[in-house]
Amino acid sequence: MSAAAASEPLRSGVEGGEFARMPLGRAGMWWFLASEVMVFGTLIATYSLNRVAAGGWDAERAHVNARIAAFNTFVLLTSSLTVVLSLQAAHEGLRARARRFLLLTVLLGCVFLGMKSLEYGTEIAHGYTPASGPFWSYYYLMTGLHGLHVLGGIVANVLLWIGLGRPGAERLEPRIEFLGLYWHFVDVVWIFLFPLLYLS
Amino acid sequence: MQDPAHSGPTPVTIWVWLLVLVVAGLVLLFFEEMSHTTITILLMAIAAVKATLVLRHYMHLKAQPAMLYVIAFTPVLLAVVMALILIPDVAYR
Amino acid sequence: MSVHAPAHAAVAHETAHAGSFWRSHVFSVDHKTIGKQYLGIGIGMALVGGLLAYLIRWQLAWPGTPVPGFGWVPEPMFYEGIVPETSYNAFVTMHGTIMVFFVAMPILLGAFGNFLLPIMVGAPDMAFPRLNMMSVWTLGLASLVMLSSFFVENGPASAGWTGYAPLSADATYTADVYWGLNLWIIALMLEFASFLMGGVNFLTTAINMRAPGMTLWRMPLLVWMQLVAAVLFMLSVGPLVAAALMLLGDRTLGTAFFLPERGGDALLWQHLFWFFGHPEVYVILLPGFGIVMEIMPVFARKPFFGYRTVVWATIAAGALSFVVWAHHMFVSGIDPRLANPFSVTTILISVPFSVMVGCMLLTLVGGSIELATPMLFALGTLGTFLIGGVTGIYLGAAALDMYMHDTYFVVAHFHYTLFPSVILGGLAGLYFWFPKMFGRTLNEPLGKLHFWLTFFSFNAVFIPLFFVGLAGHMRRLYDPTQYDLLEPLMDTFPFVSHAFVTKAAIVLIVSQVLLLVNVVWSLLAGEHAADNPWKANTLEWATSSPPPHGNFATLPNVYRDPYEYTPPGSKDDWLPQTAPAAGAAR
Numbered sequence: 001m002s003a004a005a006a007s008e009p010l011r012s013g014v015e016g017g018e019f020a021r022m023p024l025g026r027a028g029m030w031w032f033l034a035s036e037v038m039v040f041g042t043l044i045a046t047y048s049l050n051r052v053a054a055g056g057w058d059a060e061r062a063h064v065n066a067r068i069a070a071f072n073t074f075v076l077l078t079s080s081l082t083v084v085l086s087l088q089a090a091h092e093g094l095r096a097r098a099r100r101f102l103l104l105t106v107l108l109g110c111v112f113l114g115m116k117s118l119e120y121g122t123e124i125a126h127g128y129t130p131a132s133g134p135f136w137s138y139y140y141l142m143t144g145l146h147g148l149h150v151l152g153g154i155v156a157n158v159l160l161w162i163g164l165g166r167p168g169a170e171r172l173e174p175r176i177e178f179l180g181l182y183w184h185f186v187d188v189v190w191i192f193l194f195p196l197l198y199l200s
Numbered sequence: 201m202q203d204p205a206h207s208g209p210t211p212v213t214i215w216v217w218l219l220v221l222v223v224a225g226l227v228l229l230f231f232e233e234m235s236h237t238t239i240t241i242l243l244m245a246i247a248a249v250k251a252t253l254v255l256r257h258y259m260h261l262k263a264q265p266a267m268l269y270v271i272a273f274t275p276v277l278l279a280v281v282m283a284l285i286l287i288p289d290v291a292y293r
Numbered sequence: 294m295s296v297h298a299p300a301h302a303a304v305a306h307e308t309a310h311a312g313s314f315w316r317s318h319v320f321s322v323d324h325k326t327i328g329k330q331y332l333g334i335g336i337g338m339a340l341v342g343g344l345l346a347y348l349i350r351w352q353l354a355w356p357g358t359p360v361p362g363f364g365w366v367p368e369p370m371f372y373e374g375i376v377p378e379t380s381y382n383a384f385v386t387m388h389g390t391i392m393v394f395f396v397a398m399p400i401l402l403g404a405f406g407n408f409l410l411p412i413m414v415g416a417p418d419m420a421f422p423r424l425n426m427m428s429v430w431t432l433g434l435a436s437l438v439m440l441s442s443f444f445v446e447n448g449p450a451s452a453g454w455t456g457y458a459p460l461s462a463d464a465t466y467t468a469d470v471y472w473g474l475n476l477w478i479i480a481l482m483l484e485f486a487s488f489l490m491g492g493v494n495f496l497t498t499a500i501n502m503r504a505p506g507m508t509l510w511r512m513p514l515l516v517w518m519q520l521v522a523a524v525l526f527m528l529s530v531g532p533l534v535a536a537a538l539m540l541l542g543d544r545t546l547g548t549a550f551f552l553p554e555r556g557g558d559a560l561l562w563q564h565l566f567w568f569f570g571h572p573e574v575y576v577i578l579l580p581g582f583g584i585v586m587e588i589m590p591v592f593a594r595k596p597f598f599g600y601r602t603v604v605w606a607t608i609a610a611g612a613l614s615f616v617v618w619a620h621h622m623f624v625s626g627i628d629p630r631l632a633n634p635f636s637v638t639t640i641l642i643s644v645p646f647s648v649m650v651g652c653m654l655l656t657l658v659g660g661s662i663e664l665a666t667p668m669l670f671a672l673g674t675l676g677t678f679l680i681g682g683v684t685g686i687y688l689g690a691a692a693l694d695m696y697m698h699d700t701y702f703v704v705a706h707f708h709y710t711l712f713p714s715v716i717l718g719g720l721a722g723l724y725f726w727f728p729k730m731f732g733r734t735l736n737e738p739l740g741k742l743h744f745w746l747t748f749f750s751f752n753a754v755f756i757p758l759f760f761v762g763l764a765g766h767m768r769r770l771y772d773p774t775q776y777d778l779l780e781p782l783m784d785t786f787p788f789v790s791h792a793f794v795t796k797a798a799i800v801l802i803v804s805q806v807l808l809l810v811n812v813v814w815s816l817l818a819g820e821h822a823a824d825n826p827w828k829a830n831t832l833e834w835a836t837s838s839p840p841p842h843g844n845f846a847t848l849p850n851v852y853r854d855p856y857e858y859t860p861p862g863s864k865d866d867w868l869p870q871t872a873p874a875a876g877a878a879r
Contacts, residue, residue, distance in 0.1 A: 015508055015871055042282065056236065080254060130547060
């Protein structure tokens with residue numbers, strides 16, 4: 001299966017106005033993100049409703065580590081910045097610079113996951129596991145699923161970074177934008193998870 | 201394709217605003233006399249502003265055709281509808 | 294964009310020959326091959342689902358007797374051919390799961406959607422061919438995981454295809470079925486991933502890759518149906534993905550989502566499941582309707598009545614489908630104040646569907662009808678679906694549903710909606726597009742015989758079940774004779790009896806052999822098909838049978854609407870979409 005077939009943008013005509021002129025990957029990624037909003041939206045909704053029903057879960061929530069989470073928030077927001085800077089560099093034809101920012105994004109993502117494991121480790125050591133009750137069930141599922149999405153993004157970005165360093169990289173450059181969209185989405189999910197689980 | 205640096209704030213500017221908003225959210229917690237509900241609402245509002253910044257300026261939503269807004273926001277609306285309908289059953293068990 | 298050996302002439306033989314084309318046909322990124330792979334998975338799983346139906350029906354008609362042909366299956370699944378309660382629950386569960394997720398969706402969306410959508414909009418392939426290949430492989434993996442669950446300790450999932458908590462949330466509630474249900478959840482999540490990938494492809498392709506002149510209002514109705522179905526799936530599956538993860542957590546990690554004894558909420562599972570489950574049935578129905586909508590104008594030689602009306606009705610139905618879900622939960626213990634609003638929305642949603650059915654009927658009025666096999670199946674779909682739709686209205690009224698919920702009335706209702714769309718509609722599509730897909734012609738008399746046998750035996754199976762349900766027969770009941778109330782339903786009345794229904798079911802299952810014979814014979818020795826044997830207008834008929842890689846020798850230009858049959862002032866009774874417009878376009 002040749003690589004050329006897959007990344008050659010398929011086009012067939014002008015019907016569709018702006019949509020026909022949009023890179024296919026952008027449209028496809030937005031559809032995918034729409035479905036992902038439903039997954040996290042459901043978890044956020046059910047968590048919030050259950051929390052109201054349970055009276056706030058204040059005792060349980062006192063044991064989450066808001067400091068690590070705040071640090072992670074900074075990390076993730078910065079990684080969104082580096083993705084945008086990578087895209088900007090790609091537009092300006094500065095591929096090496098684009099790759100560097102991509103790598104930075106990956107590293108920041110790894111820092112996020114590293115801090116997250118630290119956080120989980122501490123909590124589990126104190127006896128707070130997914131089996132510790134409804135709050136912890138939601139906490140671990142929401143942050144865990146989010147973490148899996150971060151991991152997926154890291155893997156995809158690593159593969160892109162590798163591909164951009166090889167011959168034929170021009171065809172892969174548009175993917176910086178598409179993976180960027182995914183990465184920003186993961187950031188936006190965290191923007192909501194952080195206050196919901198750690199702050200309010 | 202559009203260059204985000206051309207029109208509007210630079211990515212770094214947006215990043216600074218995002219960090220400011222994160223700090224603002226953390227600062228809110230020091231206002232202990234505020235009720236739980238008020239803090240939650242304010243935090244969600246701040247989160248919404250942050251999300252809007254990322255969506256508009258990092259994901260370039262403002263440069264896209266209107267239909268893309270529909271694709272992006274319909275699931276949000278749907279999730280809200282789901283949450284509202286579930287209130288009688290889940291929030292008041 | 295072709296990535297495999299270009300041997301177009303041999304494509305017609307691909308399903309019959311293994312050998313030198315095996316690699317290019319197994320690892321193909323061509324949407325047409327992928328569509329056929331979906332069809333293969335769907336038909337294969339249909340055999341499994343049908344087999345399970347046979348086991349269920351046998352047990353219901355002659356409980357505790359050995360099922361013919363199953364004496365060899367070891368314990369504890371069978372006891373010398375006799376079905377124990379645990380296995381019965383498993384068969385009922387797996388029949389539903391397999392039919393909905395591994396037959397209906399692969400055939401209607403995976404096979405027909407994949408094969409037809411790009412061609413019908415004038416595109417050379419799907420937007421993301423490699424993603425497309427990954428989607429069918431993911432479904433293949435999902436099918437294997439689902440089938441493997443039959444062989445694990447304590448058997449496959451047995452909590453119903455709806456998997457209600459708390460029954461499904463703790464292995465001790467389902468006779469210690471542990472891995473069976475875990476694998477069920479995993480297989481379903483893989484299936485969701487597969488169709489999410491497909492959905493992204495369908496939507497991007499149809500919206501972004503249409504040929505010049507193919508405006509949205511010139512797309513064939515099948516494309517519209519597939520698109521709305523894709524949107525419904527993409528938006529509704531998220532909550533079930535979340536719920537499935539929650540269920541897996543409850544089962545394996547001790548989480549407290551659905552188990553009341555741990556502080557969880559059992560009803561939440563039902564809400565999340567049906568939030569997806571209701572749009573899902575329209576995800577299945579719409580492509581089935583789409584197939585019928587393509588066939589009817591061709592065999593009535595008349596334009597489709599109310600094209601735009603049907604499109605708007607479909608969109609309205611799709612939107613409404615997200616706020617009707619609790620009609621599956623009227624007796625579950627939901628807040629009673631939810632019953633009335635959901636009854637209202639459920640009755641409301643029958644309006645756009647009535648519009649669609651009405652337009653289909655009006656398409657026939659005044660047409661010159663040719664009762665070829667595809668048309669017979671299309672008409673059969675419409676007629677039987679009407680019964681399903683109407684009985685749904687009864688169930689949608691909460692007061693009535695209180696008595697009919699979880700009885701065989703419901704079973705008959707949903708088989709009268711699912712079977713028409715999936716089987717009759719799918720068969721209509723297969724007979725109609727077989728020449729295009731495989732370059733061979735199916736035997737027409739054999740097809741007609743297949744139709745009549747299928748149609749009559751299907752009705753013979755499910756009409757009595759309405760009455761069985763009204764007589765008080767509950768669903769998922771292993772042995773009706775344990776209740777004196779149900780004893781007369783075994784073999785007393787002429788048609789309303791389990792014995793009669795099971796015999797009809799066996800006829801239904803065996804009749805499908807006619808299809809297999811027809812397909813195999815045609816593939817091996819059938820007449821080669823012309824490009825446009827049905828004299829139809831849509832773009833797939835403007836290219837060869839089967840189409841080449843890239844679908845068209847040159848990019849088509851589209852000048853017309855899709856259903857210009859018997860246009861006034863024309864000597865032909867059809868005008869393909871690619872025929873240049875001599876006068877004003879509509």
